[in-house]
Amino acid sequence: MIKAISKIANVIVKIVLILGIALSVCFIAIKHGINIDEFSHEKFSFKGLYIKLDKKLILKAENIEIFDSNDTKNNKKGYSAVELDKIINNFKYIREYFKEIDLKSVKIAKNEISAKYKDDIFFINTPFLKVDANLNKKGNEFLIAIDELSFKDANITLAGNGKANLIDDSYSFDGFFVGYGIAGKLDFTLKDSLIKYEVSNAAATSLEDLTLWLMQIGQLDEEVSKWIYGNVVALEYEIESLKGEFDIKTLNYHPDKFKGVAKANYVWVNFHKNSPPAIADSVDIKFKDKKLYFDLINPVFESKDLNGSKVSLEGFMDKHTKVYIDLKTNSLLDNEILNVIKNFGVKLPLLQKSGKLNSNLLITLDIKKDTTDISGNFNLQDSNIEISGVSFYSKSADIKIDNSKITINNANLNFNKIFNANNINGIIDTKTNKGNFTTNFSQIKLSDIYDRKNLNSKVILDFSGKNTIIDVKELGVKLNLAKNQNTINLPNISEIAPYSNLLNNLGIKSGNVLVTTKDFKNFIVTTENVNFDMPFLVNEAPYSNDSFTINISPTVVSGKSLSGKLNFVVKNEVVDVDVNGIDLVLSFKENSKTSEFPKVNFRGKNSDIIFKDIGKSLNLSSYSGNLYKKDIDFSAKMIPQGDLFFKTDKNIVVLNGTNLIGESVNNFLGRNSFSGGNLTIKAVGENLDNFNAEILMQNTYLTDFIVYQRMLTFLNTIPSLASFKTPDFNEKGFTVKDGKIYFSRKGNDIHIQGMNFLGTSADIAGIGDIDLKTGALNIDLEVMYLKDASSLLQNLPIINQIFLGSDRTLSTIIEIRGTTKNPVYSNKVAKDILMSPFNLIKNILELPASIFE
Incomplete structure (x- = not known):
C-alpha cells in the first residue's frame, strides 16, 4: 500500500x-x-x-x-x-x-x-x-482537530487535538482512542518517525484482541498470546498508565522503553488447562524491564487462600517467553493442590487432611520449548496425612520439590500408634516413583504381632505401581499399602520373633508370615510352614510345625491351624484354646514355661495330658478346664472310661477320679500295678508336694504291687507257707475284691497310712514309707491266707488255739526294705508268724471307708 x-x-x-x-x-x-x-x-x-x-x-x-x-x-x-x-x-x-x-x-x-x-x-x-x-x-504550527484517525490494521481509532510543526517535523496528540476492546486517553508525540505515547484512564473487557494483534505484528508468540488472554481473564481491565516508544519507519516497538500499570477486576487465573481457575478480587498488572507481572489480590483456589501468589512473564518481547507461577498458601496440601502439581508432571504421594502448612510453589513454563520446571517448599506442622490412602500423623516435615526430585528432611511420622518414626530423611524420584530414606523408629508396635523400640533402618518407598510399597530393610518387612487392602509380608520372621508376643506365645521361631488389613485395626495373620515350640506332642513327637490363620481385632484375637489340631481365641485377656489330636505337656516347676499360666479356658479331644515333671500321662478322650497363673480347674473323660477332676490354687489341691479302670491308672503311673476293675482316686492338699490321698478299688488285680512277682517268689521260700497255696496269688496278680490305699505326701516323703486288699482266700494289709528322692522303702505287710481253713479251724478248739491263736487268723508279716529298684523282703520268726503281733489287718479294717468322710 x-x-x-x-x-x-x-x-x-x-x-x-x-x-x-x-x-x-x-x-x-x-x-x-x-x-x-x-x-x-x-x-x-x-x-x-x-x-x-x-x-x-x-x-x-x-x-x-x-x-x-x-x-x-x-x-x-x-x-x-x-x-x-x-x-x-x-x-x-x-x-x-x-x-x-x-x-x-x-x-x-x-x-x-x-x-x-x-x-x-x-x-x-x-x-x-x-x-x-x-x-x-x-x-x-498547525493545530489539528482530528475527528477520526483510524489505524485499520491495528484496529485503533483516535480522536482529539494535535499539533504539527512542519518546520522541525514534530507532532503531538492529546485525545482518546478506541481499539482492541480498549478505550481511554492517549497522548503521544512524533518526531523523526519516533512516537512516544502514553495511555491512561483506559478500560477494557478483554485482552484477547490486543494480544492477537501483538501476535499478528510479530511482537508476541502465538502461544504467549493465547496464554495471556486464555489464562488471565477478567470482567474488566483498568489501565492506569501505559508508556512506550514506536518507530513508524522501522516498526520497532522499543520494548525496553515499555512501561505500564494496570488493574484487572473480578479475575479468573488458570494455572493449567486441567485445573480449575483461581479467583481473585483483582490483579495488579505491571510491565517494566521487559517483564509482565500479575500480583493477585485476595486470590482463592478451591476455597484456599493464595495471598502472596504472583504470575509473571519474561522474555516474551524477545520471543523466549517464560511464565512464572508463584503460588503461596497456608491451606492444606490436599487433592486440589496436589492435582495442580500433578498436572505439571510431579506426583507427590502425600495428602494432607488437617494441620498447618506453609508452602511456596514456583512453576516455570518455557513457552518456546514447551517445557515445565517446578520447585517448591512445603513445611507441615501437626498434620494428619495420607500416603496411598493410609492415614498417618506428622508432627513436622520439610518437603522440597525440584522437578522430579522430592527431598524430605527432618520428618516425623506416627501411624495409628503402630509406629513412630523420627528424623526421616530421603529423596523421592518421581520419574521412577521410588524413594530412599533413613529413619529412627522410636517404637514399632503392631498389636501383639511386633513391639520394638529404637530401631534405625533404611526404608524404600515404591509407589510406581497401583499400590504403595514400604520396605523396612532392617526388619525384612514389606508393607503393601492399597486402597482397600494392605499387606505386611514377613518372609523371615526369625529376626522379628524376639519382639513379638504373639509369636513368642505361640512359640514360633521361623517361617513366613503375611499380615493383611484394611484399616490397621483389624488384621488377618497368615503363617506358612512356621516352626514353633509349644507344649504339645503329636504321635509322641513334638508338635512343632504347622500353618495358622490368625484374626486380630481391637478386642479379639482368634486363630486356627491348617491341620485343625489347634484353635484359639483371646478376648479380654482370656485365652480359649481347643486342641484335637495333640497331647498337652504340663510342667509345674518354677523355671518351666507353664509354671504360670495366663487366663486360659481349654478344651481337648483325642488328646492326652502329659505331666513332664513326673513323666506321667493321662489318656483322655476329652477334657476341659481353665488355667490362671498357678491355678488349674480341670475335668476330663478317661479312655476307655472314667471321670477325672483336678483343681489347684494357691491354697489347695483337689483330685477326684471315679469309675476308672486299672489300665488308666497304670498309664498314669507308668507301671502295671492294676489290671481291670473299678478304681476311685481322691487327693486333697496344699499343693502337689503336700497332700493326703486314697485309692479305692473293686474287682481288680494287683499285678505289680511293689514288684509282685518278687514278693510271690519270696513267699514260696517260707517253709511254713509253701504248702498253703491260695488261688488269690496267681499269674494275673493278687486278686482284690475290695481294696483301699491311704497315703500322704510331704515333700519327697510318701507315708502309707494304710492299705488293705481283700481277696477271696487271702488278704493283704500294710503300712510304710517311701522316699521319692532316694527310692528307699520301709514297708510292712501282713498277709492273711487260707481264710476258708481259718474259718474251719475256729470250730476246733485245740487246733484253733495252736494254729490261729487268740485272733483266730492264719497270717504272716513281711518286711520290705531296700529301694524301689531293688526291694529286699524278709519275714518274722515262726512264733511271730503264728501270733501276728502287728494286727495290721485288724487296725486297717478299723479305718473309715474313706479318709475324706
Whole structure:
C-alpha cells in the first residue's frame, strides 16, 4: 500500500507535469479549468478528471486506475503507521500546491483509496488508514482537530487535538482512542518517525484482541498470546498508565522503553488447562524491564487462600517467553493442590487432611520449548496425612520439590500408634516413583504381632505401581499399602520373633508370615510352614510345625491351624484354646514355661495330658478346664472310661477320679500295678508336694504291687507257707475284691497310712514309707491266707488255739526294705508268724471307708 501511495503521488506529479506543459501552451484554458471525461493508457486510465489553476491547483477525479504488471509480485502488505508517515511527509506539498483535491476512487491493483482536501480539511481513506482532520495554521504550527484517525490494521481509532510543526517535523496528540476492546486517553508525540505515547484512564473487557494483534505484528508468540488472554481473564481491565516508544519507519516497538500499570477486576487465573481457575478480587498488572507481572489480590483456589501468589512473564518481547507461577498458601496440601502439581508432571504421594502448612510453589513454563520446571517448599506442622490412602500423623516435615526430585528432611511420622518414626530423611524420584530414606523408629508396635523400640533402618518407598510399597530393610518387612487392602509380608520372621508376643506365645521361631488389613485395626495373620515350640506332642513327637490363620481385632484375637489340631481365641485377656489330636505337656516347676499360666479356658479331644515333671500321662478322650497363673480347674473323660477332676490354687489341691479302670491308672503311673476293675482316686492338699490321698478299688488285680512277682517268689521260700497255696496269688496278680490305699505326701516323703486288699482266700494289709528322692522303702505287710481253713479251724478248739491263736487268723508279716529298684523282703520268726503281733489287718479294717468322710 505504501508503494501504491507513492505511485499515486508519481502519477499525480506526471499528470501535473504533462498538464503543466499543456498549461504553458494553454494557460488560458487551464485558468478556466480542463475537463476530461475519460482517458486510457497502457499504464493508467481515468474518468471525470477536472484540473484547474486558481493560484493553486484544484484536482478532482471520479475514478483513477493504475495498471502495473509487477504490482501483484512486488506489492507487499503495508501498515497504517507507515502510510501515516508518508502522508505527514507529503502533506506540506499538498497544502503548498493544492487548493482542493477530491479523488473519489483511486484503484491500484486490488487496493482502493479516496482522498479530499479543501480549506484545511483533510480526509483520506485507505485499506489501512483513515484520516478525517481539520487543520488550522498558527504561526509555524498547525493545530489539528482530528475527528477520526483510524489505524485499520491495528484496529485503533483516535480522536482529539494535535499539533504539527512542519518546520522541525514534530507532532503531538492529546485525545482518546478506541481499539482492541480498549478505550481511554492517549497522548503521544512524533518526531523523526519516533512516537512516544502514553495511555491512561483506559478500560477494557478483554485482552484477547490486543494480544492477537501483538501476535499478528510479530511482537508476541502465538502461544504467549493465547496464554495471556486464555489464562488471565477478567470482567474488566483498568489501565492506569501505559508508556512506550514506536518507530513508524522501522516498526520497532522499543520494548525496553515499555512501561505500564494496570488493574484487572473480578479475575479468573488458570494455572493449567486441567485445573480449575483461581479467583481473585483483582490483579495488579505491571510491565517494566521487559517483564509482565500479575500480583493477585485476595486470590482463592478451591476455597484456599493464595495471598502472596504472583504470575509473571519474561522474555516474551524477545520471543523466549517464560511464565512464572508463584503460588503461596497456608491451606492444606490436599487433592486440589496436589492435582495442580500433578498436572505439571510431579506426583507427590502425600495428602494432607488437617494441620498447618506453609508452602511456596514456583512453576516455570518455557513457552518456546514447551517445557515445565517446578520447585517448591512445603513445611507441615501437626498434620494428619495420607500416603496411598493410609492415614498417618506428622508432627513436622520439610518437603522440597525440584522437578522430579522430592527431598524430605527432618520428618516425623506416627501411624495409628503402630509406629513412630523420627528424623526421616530421603529423596523421592518421581520419574521412577521410588524413594530412599533413613529413619529412627522410636517404637514399632503392631498389636501383639511386633513391639520394638529404637530401631534405625533404611526404608524404600515404591509407589510406581497401583499400590504403595514400604520396605523396612532392617526388619525384612514389606508393607503393601492399597486402597482397600494392605499387606505386611514377613518372609523371615526369625529376626522379628524376639519382639513379638504373639509369636513368642505361640512359640514360633521361623517361617513366613503375611499380615493383611484394611484399616490397621483389624488384621488377618497368615503363617506358612512356621516352626514353633509349644507344649504339645503329636504321635509322641513334638508338635512343632504347622500353618495358622490368625484374626486380630481391637478386642479379639482368634486363630486356627491348617491341620485343625489347634484353635484359639483371646478376648479380654482370656485365652480359649481347643486342641484335637495333640497331647498337652504340663510342667509345674518354677523355671518351666507353664509354671504360670495366663487366663486360659481349654478344651481337648483325642488328646492326652502329659505331666513332664513326673513323666506321667493321662489318656483322655476329652477334657476341659481353665488355667490362671498357678491355678488349674480341670475335668476330663478317661479312655476307655472314667471321670477325672483336678483343681489347684494357691491354697489347695483337689483330685477326684471315679469309675476308672486299672489300665488308666497304670498309664498314669507308668507301671502295671492294676489290671481291670473299678478304681476311685481322691487327693486333697496344699499343693502337689503336700497332700493326703486314697485309692479305692473293686474287682481288680494287683499285678505289680511293689514288684509282685518278687514278693510271690519270696513267699514260696517260707517253709511254713509253701504248702498253703491260695488261688488269690496267681499269674494275673493278687486278686482284690475290695481294696483301699491311704497315703500322704510331704515333700519327697510318701507315708502309707494304710492299705488293705481283700481277696477271696487271702488278704493283704500294710503300712510304710517311701522316699521319692532316694527310692528307699520301709514297708510292712501282713498277709492273711487260707481264710476258708481259718474259718474251719475256729470250730476246733485245740487246733484253733495252736494254729490261729487268740485272733483266730492264719497270717504272716513281711518286711520290705531296700529301694524301689531293688526291694529286699524278709519275714518274722515262726512264733511271730503264728501270733501276728502287728494286727495290721485288724487296725486297717478299723479305718473309715474313706479318709475324706
